[in-house]
Amino acid sequence: MTSLPWLNHLIIVPVLLPLVVGALMIPINQARHGLKFALGLSSGVLLWAVAVALLVLADSGHWPGGIGVYLAANWAAPFGIALVADRLSALMLVLAATIALAVLVFSARRWDRVGVGFHPLFQFLLMGLNGAFLTNDLFNLFVFFEVMLAASYGLVLHGYNLRRIQAGMQYIAVNLVASLLFLIGVSLIYAASGTLNIADLGARVALLGAQDAWLLQIGATVLALAFLTKGAMWPLGFWLPTTYASASAPVGAMLVLMTKVGVYAVLRVWLAVFGEGAGAAEGFGFTALTLGGMATLLFGAIGMLASQDGGRMAGYGAIVSSGTLLAVVGQAGGAVLASGLYYLLGSTLAMAAFMLLIELTERIRPPGAALIAITMEAFAIEDKPEDPVGVGIPGTLAFLGLSFAACALVIAGMPPLSGFVAKFSLFHALLAAAPEAVPATTWMLIGLMILAGLAAIIALMRLGVRTFWAAGAVTPPRLQFSEAAPVGALVLLCVLLTVQAGTVFDYLGRTTAGLLRSGDYAARVLGEPPVLRAPGAEEGAR
Amino acid sequence: MSGAESLPWWAAIPVALLLVLGGLITLVGTIGLARLQSFYQRIHGPAITIALGAGCILVASMLYFTVAQSRLVIHELLISVFVLMTAPVVSMLIMRAAVYRDLRAARDMDPGNDAGNS
């Protein structure tokens, strides 16, 4: 191959585009919000289009095995850094781009100007997220985690007040320590296996000697601790509710996505390394993952019951969904995994919508309180924002109520929306995975998920009744179209996900089938040839 | 611990002497730092280390590499120059910081009496 098919370049665009746009924004004057917003939105739309294109490419058989490999700097894996666009990463890219687009539109009204640097930080956050989804190299994953985290630190503190900075301190401290664990884990894995490439690691794991295998397992466990801190597994995720509750709405919505990155990383690494063909190490840690996930699920459910305010409840909701996903990853069955991914899609969309919604519903308060809140926000603003109170659109309350109900249904896993479909299909798959005798953990998991759903119902109903029904407190909030539309769009996507469940499940079935064939994956990634540099030039294949 | 190439004796002996001397002088300077009673005495210790200890080693290095590589290796001079340019700044500032800190402490302990600096 002497030149790269131009479609392959699409794989790196989700990383590159936000980077370039973010870099362009840095020197632009702070007062030019409009320009920055326009840039950011263009980037968001383009990203979304590229993500969809990648999904289509991955699913259409354009690449062998549905796996597109991009060798950054043209060095063959495992030496250089390979980016991999398969069905799963493409799906995550689409999810990220979708939520990002919604959040960007949502923040256009006022959130991007309560502090400085919102738009570039947002772009860098996207870069980090997309990079984490695409990369196939453990250390590169660390770098993208750091990009994502650094941007999220900035965004969590965006327009800070005391509460936000207290939460930020906690969030940052925990994540800094987690990053150190990440480094320990990655370097141990390198010391044991001599590689950083995930696919290569999967190919090597069966061949390692006893001592190396032990070191690898220790390293992988430490690495998992880092991932799971980000993925908020109990007892590593206590930072999450506090952070969610104090972050601004758009940032909260993006945080929802970020917890999923931790789970995604576990899924990617574990299936590739300890999946089929791992020899003696096959299945390492899966049970622990299930148990941890179950503990997390329980913790999240308790938290939801105990929370009184929306932000915190959303945080515990995210913990519940993390716990569910982790437990599911621990089950490692194809059908279970597909259902888990479906659950991930629905719950992420709904939680993101919910985070945005909470901010809007907080405007349903006696006028005094709302005024004070608005004044307080405005007090901290240095750039003299436009009047944040806009013209009310008719039916705002109905809209908010309906959206709230829809989000609540998805989060609680109640019929008829995607949450129920996800839960049901999970249960079905879990039971079907053991046709003879269903193990006790499976029953426990199902029971826990049902209980968590119940806790969510009770908590969300309490919140909803207080917000929308509490006597005398209901004043129709003023709502901008740019604020309502993203929420509505996300909710509609949940509905679409329900209606099109068959199509989505077909896709997810193909996704998980590919994921479980880790041998093919490794062969595909390691077999991708670099572009010939010049005729006769020496090429570095092992 | 290999690497030191074979040098002719006429070069090896001065290099070795310079090394030993430099090491000793460096050590003496820090002994002063560790041992002397007051700060104003201690500050004189490191001056030896910097001026002569490092100097000996630098000369040794120049000699060694010039002979070992059979070409003029004198870029160590740059280090000497930089050290000579920065060391006064450092000791001046530390000294002045100490003096005014002590003055302030004296004032705080005994207001009304303006302690002189001697």
Added chain:
Amino acid sequence: MLLASLVLLPFLGSVLAALMPQDARNRESWLAIGVAVGGLAIAAALFPQVAAGEVVRAEFAWLPAKGLDFVLRVDGLAWVFTVLVLAIGLLVVLYARYYMSPEDPVPRFFAFLLAFMGSMLGVVLSGNLVQLVVFWELTSLTSFLLIGYWHHRADARRGARMAFTVTATGGLCLMAGVLVLGHIVGSYDLDVVLAAGDLIRGHELYLPALVLIALGALTKSAQFPFHFWLPHAMAAPTPVSSYLHSATMVKAGVFLLVRLWPALAGTPEWTWIIGGAGVCTLLIGAFVAIFQHDLKGLLAYSTISHLGLITVLIGIGTPLAIVAAIFHILNHATFKASLFMAAGIIDHETGTRDLRVLRGLRHKLPITATLAIVASAAMAGVPLLNGFLSKEMFFAETLQVGGDLNWWMSYAAVAMGMFSVAYSLRFISVFFGAPAQGLPRDPHEPPRWMRFPVELLVLACLVVGVAPGVSIEPLLHLAVVATLGEAAPVYDLAVWHGLNLPLLMSVCALVGGVALYVVLRRHFDLAQRERVPLIHRLNGAQAYETTMLQLTRGAEWLLRRVGTRRLQPQLMLMMVALLLVPPLLAGVPPAWTAIPLQGFDPLFAGMWLIGAGCALAGAWMAKYHRLAALALVGGTGIVTAATFLWLSAPDLALTQLMVETVTTVLILLGLRWLPPRIESITGSTQPAWRVWTRRGRDLALAVGGGLALAALTYAVLVHPASDTIADFFLLNALSGGGGSNVVNVLLVDFRNFDTLGEITVLAIVALTVYALLRRFRPAPESAGIPPQQRFEGDPASRQNPAEQADRGYLLVPGIYLRLLLPFMGVIAVYFFMRGHNLPGGGFVAGLIFAVAILVQYMLAGTVWVESHLSLRPHRWLGFGLLLACVTGLGAWWFEHPFLTTHTAHVHWPLVGELHLPSAFVFDLGVFAVVVGTTMLMLVALAHQSLRAHRHPGEDAPADGQGGAEGRRL
């Protein structure tokens, strides 16, 4: 398609209704009537097929992989229920048109009502159990919304929450049950499940499945002990009560039991669970109903009791009992709906539902009174009315329970009959006696069409009661055959079966009931009693509220135990996890004993004596002696740098040294804003033992963590490396990457993608720091000028920074520091240029350059430097990042992947051959980002001093500069 439209129609209507304007009461009703009539028409169209015993199915693929298709299925039972739902729905809609006040926002009401109708039809018509659960929960949801329709009222909110919690929880149980059932049978398809009765009953999971499904059904049908939600649901508008909470939704539970009868019934467990719950419910409901003072409350408890009756019948489970159950479901729907409507009329007309106030209404509402009395009679089981027939069948069935010697069931049935007569009398007592005075409103007969539904229903009661064989028999037969199939019994719906035991029981009930009512009224002050005798402690609602409260409290309590909002415990847990989890999962190392002891270098050890000592001392000092701690940590940093140097990593040593310097300056800049901690003001009120326990624990963790990492390091170090990818880099750095410094080639070529991310992190952090400092509010203690600068003994206290550097104490140092600037600049260039082949590179060069500028800031102060030099770190940042990206993108031009390096070979006269790798330009980007980041962060920090600072002698232009800083940065 016809079937699908039957379910879809109400939902469509619901959406349409929601979109109508607030005051469209008539249009809303017409729409709803249209939907109901349309539905009935469809049902009628389906009748021939159903009557022929056919099962009409419609399937739509949805999730075939999960056995989840959208299946609609109508047989006799479903058809009868469909008609019930639609017919009562039609009447209720008509009634609601007049019941609802013109001010009420009816679009919401009708939208919810129609949505409920659709959900209920969905339950009835589902041919797939999972789909049934979906609609089941939807009925709960719509019920919740309808009960909470008047949500400004606390009782409505409370009732709605209670109903939803109970029924939705039941729904979850039902889902679990359905899952188990599906697991047993291997399909969720109703027809398959119904055909697999023997398999199910024989399976080891039968009991769990039964219990879970029963929980679903019993909660929905308000059976003991879950009955309490129903009376509270009466906060809903009366049409809702009459429709959902008497005629249809509460019947979903018993419908489900009937539906699943072929699959689940016929075991002792079935009888005990279903029958037991039913008996308790029927007695308690009937008894409590007598003592209600709210008209609707009385009806609600009577509904509970009647549902209990139906449940008992289903529990008995004989084919005849099932017939009786279905029959009573229909009968109860008829008379109870009409009674609720009558109660609504009374409420509507008088403004109250309080039995203690209402009297003599027959004078003002004669027609309504007549209708209500007839319906009550049906409820009481008076002959010639429909209630009598099904109740007698019930009595007959109870006799069969437990053989000939066991009469308890029959006694219970008679007792329930007596109670029901008593509460029926209590209900109709509102029409008798002297007209009540002082009612909130002066009652009149309601509008013609509001009464019409009641009339129709009462007529139905009469017709069925008098001529069951003609009126209800065909319908009932349809349902019975569909349910029981071959087991369908021969039965006779006649008013008169001759003198038999059931008749005697009926008579006993009637006579006893009247007597009971009279006794209670005369001697026990029935009309004014505050609480239910005997079982008033059995308060489900109270239990519910307590449970909910305890649930929240308990969750909060538990959350405090298993969670934390504080940082320290979180970090502690992370460390505990780090210590425990890896060995737990991976076990002990296989070669632990074989690890050899390696060589020992005393000098290296001496150096680390320093490094480790500094670390420990720094840890000790960090609380009160920050500067000392900073210096000590710096000591560890230097030793680390020296270690890198010693162990063949010159690049790392250089970087570490520079970072060390910048970090120190950075922390000092920050320390200025952190007021000192004074040892004496530690106001810790904690007991000493707790403090020491905590310290002991932390110490153990620290030692453990240290040991663990040390052991791991050692285990790796003495273990030979496996085949690593490093060899490739060493072999290809020069040939492929064009540089001999492999580390640098790694950074700018092999793994330059990492470096790109890394400089992005730098840029992000710089932006964040800048943003944070824009709104920085210093602590009050440190907001002013530092005491050192206020010390009059220091001549510098009378000079601004520029003057200090110009003629003050910094004059002499300034000469050197200013002279060094160009040297530092050239050295930065030197390190940048050589990076590719020897230690150095863009990162180190950037730091050197930044430090060079920083020294000037330290010397002459922010204001002076910035009035002489315009740095614009934002531009450096943006430019650097873009340069790196553009360099990477350049590869696209050559049809190579992003960041592929290319080398341009240029031959210049005089200079010779120049190799210009693109990695060089990339490194330039790194350089620019590092300079931008360092400058932006440090300078932004330094700028904070300008806020507080107004030196005594500072002049106006300097102030102007201070104000302009924001723009320049």
Added chain:
Amino acid sequence: MTTATLLSAASFFALACVVLAMLLCTLRLMVGPSAQDRVLALDTLWMCVMVLALLLGIRHGSQIYFEAALIIALLGFVSTIALAKFLMRGEVIE
């Protein structure tokens, strides 16, 4: 005895002296008692590491170590003057 052993012994001796010197600096760094003592000790420590780098260069006959010494000579003082200024003026950049 060859010149290589002589040089090796001499450089070992010098290294030992420097490490000992560093230890003494550390002692002062830990003990203090005043902040200026610590700053002085830290600066001397930097200088010792510079000498150490040069000695390693001689010991291994390699020029790789030179740049580290150069960096320390040119920029090692920056953190020291920052500390000194902090002590003297209460802030590093006024």
Added chain:
Amino acid sequence: MRRWLPSPLLSASLLLMWLMLNQTLEPAHWLLGGVLGVLAPLLSRPLQPHGHARIRRPLALFRLLWMAAVEIVRSCFNVTQIILLRRSADVNSQFIRVPLELKSPHGLALLSCLINSTPGTVWVEILPERHELLLHVFDLHDEAWWVHTIKTRYEQPIIEVFETPEPGGSRT
């Protein structure tokens, strides 16, 4: 010339440094070093309010430096002796004040370098009121001797080097 090459001495030093650093005499490095030697002073000029030093008597400078070097070695020996052999309390460490006539900043800088590099003396600051140098002496025997020595052996030569008036130009 002055505009593009404000300080030829500095530029030459930079070029020299560049060549020493790269340990080469290749023409490419002469060129590059030359460019840097011109550029670096130009770019840093805004931050150089005192301008660059003009050395009027280079020979006097070398003489001074040689004498200082000898003095450094001698003092080093003295101080070493004291550190190793004397009790700290017996050492008479004192601050002394030396009135200065030297005004040139560059001259003062050179003086400070010489004094600080000489073990046993540390420069504290120049007291602004009477332009006196405050000095700390490690082991003081005779204050007057010190003042005399500094004024004659150091200050006078430095004044000679930096403050000899040049016909036609004034010091920046």
Added chain:
Amino acid sequence: MELVLAISVGVVFGAGVWLILRPRTFQLITGLLLMSYAVNLFIFAMGRLWVDKPPITPTPAIDPAQFADPLPQGLVLTAIVIGFATTALYLVIMIGARGLSGSDHVDGEEPRE
């Protein structure tokens, strides 16, 4: 050498762990600094220890076994830079929180006990 480095990594890491469990922000940041040193050394050690074998390859024809492993060095370089950046960030947050809350406790408020 191996043992010394291992023990040193352990001691520095342990001191860092002790500090990050302390309640004051400055202790935390100091602890993070120390832990970064330890972790950087740890990563570095994963390439095993080499004296006087810097990964600088002046000629293409070399024996890779004669050079230190460059990869961990590259990783450490990145880790140092990222660590520097995050330290800066935490520092600024630390002083920001101190200014807003009046407390230098890591939770941004004094514990209520």
